[in-house]
Amino acid sequence: MSSMAYKEVAKILITGPFNSGKTTLIKLISDEQLTGNDVEATDELAHYKSMTTVSLDFGVMHIDDGLNVHLFGTPGQARFNFMWKTLSQGALGTVLLIDSSSQKAIDEAKEMYAFYRNLPERPIIIGATKQDLPQAKSIEHIRTELDAEGVHIVACNPCIKEDAKKVIIALLEDIIEKESFAEDNAFTF
Amino acid sequence: MAKKSRTFNQIPLLRTILAKKRSGSIRYCFSSDSSPLEKINITSKQFSGENITEQMKDLLSRPTYTCEWNSQVQLMPNTSIDAIVPCLCSAVERVVWKPKHALALKQAFLNMPAIHIEAPDPAVTYSDMSAYIALYRFTEKNSKSSPKLFFATASKKGDQMRYLKVLVLVYCLGFMSIKKAKKIKKDSIATRVLKRMRKI
Numbered sequence: 001m002s003s004m005a006y007k008e009v010a011k012i013l014i015t016g017p018f019n020s021g022k023t024t025l026i027k028l029i030s031d032e033q034l035t036g037n038d039v040e041a042t043d044e045l046a047h048y049k050s051m052t053t054v055s056l057d058f059g060v061m062h063i064d065d066g067l068n069v070h071l072f073g074t075p076g077q078a079r080f081n082f083m084w085k086t087l088s089q090g091a092l093g094t095v096l097l098i099d100s101s102s103q104k105a106i107d108e109a110k111e112m113y114a115f116y117r118n119l120p121e122r123p124i125i126i127g128a129t130k131q132d133l134p135q136a137k138s139i140e141h142i143r144t145e146l147d148a149e150g151v152h153i154v155a156c157n158p159c160i161k162e163d164a165k166k167v168i169i170a171l172l173e174d175i176i177e178k179e180s181f182a183e184d185n186a187f188t189f
Numbered sequence: 190m191a192k193k194s195r196t197f198n199q200i201p202l203l204r205t206i207l208a209k210k211r212s213g214s215i216r217y218c219f220s221s222d223s224s225p226l227e228k229i230n231i232t233s234k235q236f237s238g239e240n241i242t243e244q245m246k247d248l249l250s251r252p253t254y255t256c257e258w259n260s261q262v263q264l265m266p267n268t269s270i271d272a273i274v275p276c277l278c279s280a281v282e283r284v285v286w287k288p289k290h291a292l293a294l295k296q297a298f299l300n301m302p303a304i305h306i307e308a309p310d311p312a313v314t315y316s317d318m319s320a321y322i323a324l325y326r327f328t329e330k331n332s333k334s335s336p337k338l339f340f341a342t343a344s345k346k347g348d349q350m351r352y353l354k355v356l357v358l359v360y361c362l363g364f365m366s367i368k369k370a371k372k373i374k375k376d377s378i379a380t381r382v383l384k385r386m387r388k389i
Contacts, residue, residue: 063385179379
């Protein structure tokens with residue numbers, strides 16, 4: 001019999017349009033980052049960012065002796081949207097990061113939000129990045145654009161560990177709240 | 190579009206907001222109405238509409254067929270919504286259920302297993318505290334303290350309604366929990382991750 005201890009694995013999805021900070025966030029909070037192949041951007045996006053992610057960002061957080069969390073970051077370009085459904089399977093929840101300073105990014109995020117919002121039993125939280133930039137759109141603007149009433153939108157800088165934690169913690173609190181709501185509904189009315 | 194069946198789903202939603210001390214809004218549409226969704230906002234500072242007690246009374250009084258809850262953007266823990274407790278007490282005192290609605294609510298409680306009730310809190314300004322204390326003592330004394338057995342202790346016909354009201358009140362306040370055999374509750378995966386995240 002193998003001596004390897006069995007570990008539970010949970011999954012959290014980090015998604016968002018190009019250049020929203022997904023790779024940075026995963027790097028910052030992972031104990032191990034296994035992939036995340038940055039290559040020079042060669043398409044029209046090269047104007048905005050010199051390096052971009054191909055394949056997936058993938059990080060592992062060691063929670064305790066019996067549990068790891070896998071963080072999956074989707075590539076930001078719209079052409080990879082065929083991966084959304086597969087990646088979302090079995091996820092605890094989704095963090096949607098959006099570059100607040102780019103209306104184009106907010107527009108692109110609409111389709112992503114609509115997809116992930118409709119996944120049953122998988123809470124979503126929005127992280128509004130680059131809020132410190134002068135051209136950044138407000139949280140309320142993003143909420144209105146995405147029609148995201150009732151969803152937590154957290155301003156965050158994924159380069160700062162505390163901010164990265166704040167987003168994940170907000171998602172986990174939402175998940176726990178929904179779990180406890182399900183428990184409360186043991187009382188059926 | 191087919192109509193959804195009638196429920197009292199707004200009551201568990203109200204409980205979620207009050208018991209968890211979170212801001213939130215409940216959007217609902219009564220089954221007998223063709224009116225669009227109404228909304229009740231419950232936050233730490235203000236309530237929508239002129240009269241929260243009347244709104245809550247309305248919310249408690251009828252079944253809905255559309256009802257949903259949104260937590261609002263409020264990441265501050267321990268939001269104080271104690272100010273709403275007197276409004277809830279007053280709403281429960283004044284609510285009048287149609288007999289069929291009262292029966293449906295009572296039926297929901299009759300289906301519950303043994304329950305535990307928290308001791309009366311000074312913030313609860315409910316006028317019929319004798320019903321509260323009767324319920325509290327009943328659950329403290331009996332290991333099989335189900336609402337069904339509690340209703341069976343009613344000696345007068347009027348007590349049934351008093352007992353129903355106090356059950357609704359303690360339920361909404363989150364003072365009611367299911368009595369379980371004592372065992373160590375295992376944290377969910379999300380709770381374990383959250384604990385770890387708070388440490389790093």
